[in-house]
Amino acid sequence: MRYIWLIPLLPGAGAAINGLVGIRSFSRKTAGLVACATMTAALALALVAFWQLLGLPADARAYDVNLASWIPKIPLATHDGFGNFEVPWGFRLDPLSGMMLLVVTGIGTLIHVYSTAYMADEPRGGVARFFCYLNLFCFFMLMLVLGNNFLVMFVGWEGVGLCSYLLIGYWYEKKSASDAGKKAFITNRIGDWGFILGIFLVYYTFGTLDFRAVQNAAGAMPIETGHFGVLSLICLFLFVGATGKSAQIPLYVWLPDAMEGPTPVSALIHAATMVTAGVYMLGRNAVLFTHAPEVMTIVAIVGVLTALMAASIGLVQYDIKRVLAYSTVSQLGYMFTAMGVGAFSAGAFHLMTHAFFKALLFLGSGSVIHAMAGEQDMRRMGALKKYLPVTFATMMIGTLAIAGIPPFAGFFSKDEILFRAFMANKIIWVLGGATALMTAFYMFRLMAMTFFGTYRGPAWETHSRADVATAAIHGVSHPADPHAHGQAHKKNHEVSHGPAELHDSSGPGHHAAHADDAHGGHGHGPWHGPHESPKPMTLPLQILAVGAIVAGFVGIPTALGGGNAIEHFLEPSFTVSSHAEGGAPAEHGAAATEHEGAEAHPSTAVELGLMGLSVLIAALGIGLAHRFYVAQPEISEGLASRFSGLHRLLLNKYYVDELYGATAIAGTFAAARRLWTFDRRAVDGAVNGTGWITVISAWLSGLTDRTVVDGLVNLVGWIVRESSHAFRRLQTGLVQNYALLMLFGIFAFVSIYLFVR
Amino acid sequence: MITPTHYMLLSAALFMIGVIGVMVRRNIIIIFMSIELILNAVNINLIAFSAELHNAIGQVFAVFVIAVAAAEAAVGLGIILAFYRNKETINIDEMNLMRW
Numbered sequence: 001m002r003y004i005w006l007i008p009l010l011p012g013a014g015a016a017i018n019g020l021v022g023i024r025s026f027s028r029k030t031a032g033l034v035a036c037a038t039m040t041a042a043l044a045l046a047l048v049a050f051w052q053l054l055g056l057p058a059d060a061r062a063y064d065v066n067l068a069s070w071i072p073k074i075p076l077a078t079h080d081g082f083g084n085f086e087v088p089w090g091f092r093l094d095p096l097s098g099m100m101l102l103v104v105t106g107i108g109t110l111i112h113v114y115s116t117a118y119m120a121d122e123p124r125g126g127v128a129r130f131f132c133y134l135n136l137f138c139f140f141m142l143m144l145v146l147g148n149n150f151l152v153m154f155v156g157w158e159g160v161g162l163c164s165y166l167l168i169g170y171w172y173e174k175k176s177a178s179d180a181g182k183k184a185f186i187t188n189r190i191g192d193w194g195f196i197l198g199i200f201l202v203y204y205t206f207g208t209l210d211f212r213a214v215q216n217a218a219g220a221m222p223i224e225t226g227h228f229g230v231l232s233l234i235c236l237f238l239f240v241g242a243t244g245k246s247a248q249i250p251l252y253v254w255l256p257d258a259m260e261g262p263t264p265v266s267a268l269i270h271a272a273t274m275v276t277a278g279v280y281m282l283g284r285n286a287v288l289f290t291h292a293p294e295v296m297t298i299v300a301i302v303g304v305l306t307a308l309m310a311a312s313i314g315l316v317q318y319d320i321k322r323v324l325a326y327s328t329v330s331q332l333g334y335m336f337t338a339m340g341v342g343a344f345s346a347g348a349f350h351l352m353t354h355a356f357f358k359a360l361l362f363l364g365s366g367s368v369i370h371a372m373a374g375e376q377d378m379r380r381m382g383a384l385k386k387y388l389p390v391t392f393a394t395m396m397i398g399t400l401a402i403a404g405i406p407p408f409a410g411f412f413s414k415d416e417i418l419f420r421a422f423m424a425n426k427i428i429w430v431l432g433g434a435t436a437l438m439t440a441f442y443m444f445r446l447m448a449m450t451f452f453g454t455y456r457g458p459a460w461e462t463h464s465r466a467d468v469a470t471a472a473i474h475g476v477s478h479p480a481d482p483h484a485h486g487q488a489h490k491k492n493h494e495v496s497h498g499p500a501e502l503h504d505s506s507g508p509g510h511h512a513a514h515a516d517d518a519h520g521g522h523g524h525g526p527w528h529g530p531h532e533s534p535k536p537m538t539l540p541l542q543i544l545a546v547g548a549i550v551a552g553f554v555g556i557p558t559a560l561g562g563g564n565a566i567e568h569f570l571e572p573s574f575t576v577s578s579h580a581e582g583g584a585p586a587e588h589g590a591a592a593t594e595h596e597g598a599e600a601h602p603s604t605a606v607e608l609g610l611m612g613l614s615v616l617i618a619a620l621g622i623g624l625a626h627r628f629y630v631a632q633p634e635i636s637e638g639l640a641s642r643f644s645g646l647h648r649l650l651l652n653k654y655y656v657d658e659l660y661g662a663t664a665i666a667g668t669f670a671a672a673r674r675l676w677t678f679d680r681r682a683v684d685g686a687v688n689g690t691g692w693i694t695v696i697s698a699w700l701s702g703l704t705d706r707t708v709v710d711g712l713v714n715l716v717g718w719i720v721r722e723s724s725h726a727f728r729r730l731q732t733g734l735v736q737n738y739a740l741l742m743l744f745g746i747f748a749f750v751s752i753y754l755f756v757r
Numbered sequence: 758m759i760t761p762t763h764y765m766l767l768s769a770a771l772f773m774i775g776v777i778g779v780m781v782r783r784n785i786i787i788i789f790m791s792i793e794l795i796l797n798a799v800n801i802n803l804i805a806f807s808a809e810l811h812n813a814i815g816q817v818f819a820v821f822v823i824a825v826a827a828a829e830a831a832v833g834l835g836i837i838l839a840f841y842r843n844k845e846t847i848n849i850d851e852m853n854l855m856r857w
Binding site: 734736743 | 776779780849850852853854855856
């Protein structure tokens with residue numbers, strides 16, 4: 001497939017068209033059409049490329065395309081002399097990037113379609129701007145995925161960061177949104193700093209940035225067990241980059257705030273694709289990481305701690321999107337745990353299934369928010385099941401998938417991770433299991449608060465209620481104008497309310513007052529109550545729901561009679577290429593593979609037992625959620641008041657934002673202020689001092705000029721004037737005087753002539 | 758016998774009379790006449806040596822001097838006339854504008 005470079009370029013072209021022409025002159029429909037068409041074309045091309053990739057023999061599944069030279073050969077120092085630094089615009093399609101390619105283009109296309117309806121009430125230029133950013137994001141994400149060397153990947157890496165910033169701050173007039181954008185961008189900068197240091201070190205160590213060449217070179221090096229060599233350092237730097245992009249401890253703080261962006265953005269960028277870039281990057285450099293077991297341990301620990309911490313925060317959040325955001329952080333923690341215990345395939349597999357069900361859940365939450373006219377607080381929802389049947393059904397599938405109930409997708413991938421964690425380290429497994437329990441709990445809490453129980457939201461015009469209800473039940477959108485009235489509020493209300501602000505407003509009476517204030521105050525006409533979303537929004541939900549069911553079937557483990565197809569499919573991407581020259585690297589690669597293979601399936605009974613256990617854990621979580629939030633809602637309130645300290649700790653997200661605010665941010669401010677003082681005192685002082693010196697020396701110079709130079713000139717004039725007193729007496733004006741003088745002169749000269757000679 | 762010495766003595770006497778006339782007289786006309794005396798003293802010398810040395814150049818020169826003297830007299834009398842019309846006097850002591 002020689003045309004894989006076209007896959008990123010198509011959305012890039014869409015972004016260029018929408019950005020250069022669209023913002024000024026495209027209608028909402030045209031802008032959406034351009035974006036969707038380019039993404040669909042990219043998807044089609046990706047499918048063809050993937051199909052051709054599958055047609056190749058398993059150990060030769062790779063396409064390398066060098067589109068053009070980027071950086072020509074320049075000599076640059078490496079650790080053993082001078083290497084040739086050369087970077088092409090190179091793209092590489094192999095099993096891992098192929099899988100990511102399908103995820104990005106597939107889910108990207110669905111979300112583009114969804115956005116055409118979700119963003120329908122934005123101003124015309126805003127829609128084109130949105131689609132320009134979204135297409136640009138897809139362009140950079142595909143560059144990141146397809147790049148065959150570190151630098152092309154880094155271009156994509158930075159590009160998606162930029163697009164993330166632009167899209168989080170899409171409603172830039174809202175201060176919280178622009179703040180969240182800045183927070184995401186700056187936090188990512190810290191990670192990118194690590195990533196680029198890693199890239200420098202990779203070049204310095206290996207003399208190349210090509211993934212394949214680095215893999216082969218690293219495969220030939222000894223595994224750094226028990227000590228911390230250069231490979232470990234590279235891996236550590238790369239992992240710092242991954243923690244930034246993929247929202248791991250300690251750089252996860254930006255992701256929950258990123259929910260300020262429009263919901264399709266949260267689904268595409270902050271759940272399905274961009275945040276998984278860190279996981280993908282670790283998988284790309286699997287050979288490096290397998291040679292640095294110490295760093296692998298760090299990765300696993302950070303991953304599982306992030307999973308646990310984020311899940312525990314998710315237990316008590318009230319903002320529907322924030323719950324999903326913490327869930328995303330938590331699931332990303334799972335993926336890193338998988339990477340850390342060496343289960344690269346399982347991590348990548350979970351990445352894929354997570355992309356399906358988390359995109360589904362986010363789009364579903366977007367549908368709910370849309371239905372509730374911008375309301376995001378789950379305490380003001382409830383009993384939405386009968387108004388939003390399609391959204392409910394699809395979200396239920398997504399929830400079952402993330403909770404790990406077979407046969408939904410999440411079960412297979414999460415179970416594989418837990419199984420591999422069990423084989424590697426029991427403590428990590430226990431923490432992962434606890435996270436699974438919490439995951440099931442908070443997801444069903446979300447479902448219960450949103451779709452079950454009693455309706456706690458604001459009232460609406462009663463006469464149309466029956467219409468809406470019947471229309472919704474029949475799966476038809478509201479006859480007259482499905483969303484225009486309520487939707488206008490969305491921009492104002494799609495705000496993640498801080499928990500502190502919400503904490504004190506827990507009484508139902510307060511709710512009603514608050515809600516009336518929020519919705520009645522705008523005067524945009526009556527809100528016809530919750531309603532099912534239009535077709536372009538429900539269709540992607542349904543497709544993703546199918547994906548959330550079947551995506552796991554490619555990875556059915558052998559214990560259940562499957563072939564674990566995805567693991568065998570992805571395996572070549574994580575080991576040294578079989579085409580490597582020389583014996584040593586091949587040996588290492590083979591040894592590593594055998595090692596993994598030997599460890600992977602020690603006992604079918606253990607595996608089955610673990611599976612049963614994790615299903616049980618999930619069921620327990622669901623049961624608890626049902627008991628607390630559906631059967632006896634007062635229990636949860638009782639628990640919250642009994643453990644009010646813990647509850648407040650979780651509600652305030654462990655005060656990590658406050659901690660960072662007090663240390664890093666306040667420190668930066670203090671340093672900046674000190675530097676400013678230094679600037680004012682020393683630098684400005686030096687400048688002003690120079691100015692003063694110039695003024696003084698100019699004054700001195702002027703004084704010299706006036707006294708010495710002018711004095712000399714005047715002195716000459718004075719001397720001439722004074723001496724002229726004597727000589728001007730000669731000028732009598734009388735001709736006879738002159739004649740007399742001439743006579744004397746002649747007499748004198750003649751006398752001299754005659755006598756002196 | 759009249760020798761060149763006699764001519765030179767006559768010439769020197771005439772010259773001295775002319776010079777003294779220029780120095781001491783106040784009347785511009787008289788001064789003019791004294792200048793003519795000086796010129797003619799020179800002419801006597803020129804002609805005396807021309808005859809003595811049998812060289813015509815001296816006589817030619819004398820004719821030139823007479824011509825120049827005539828031109829000078831014309832210019833000079835014009836100046837005197839203009840001066841007289843301004844000052845109504847021809848006293849040389851009044852002629853002192855070119856001074857400091």
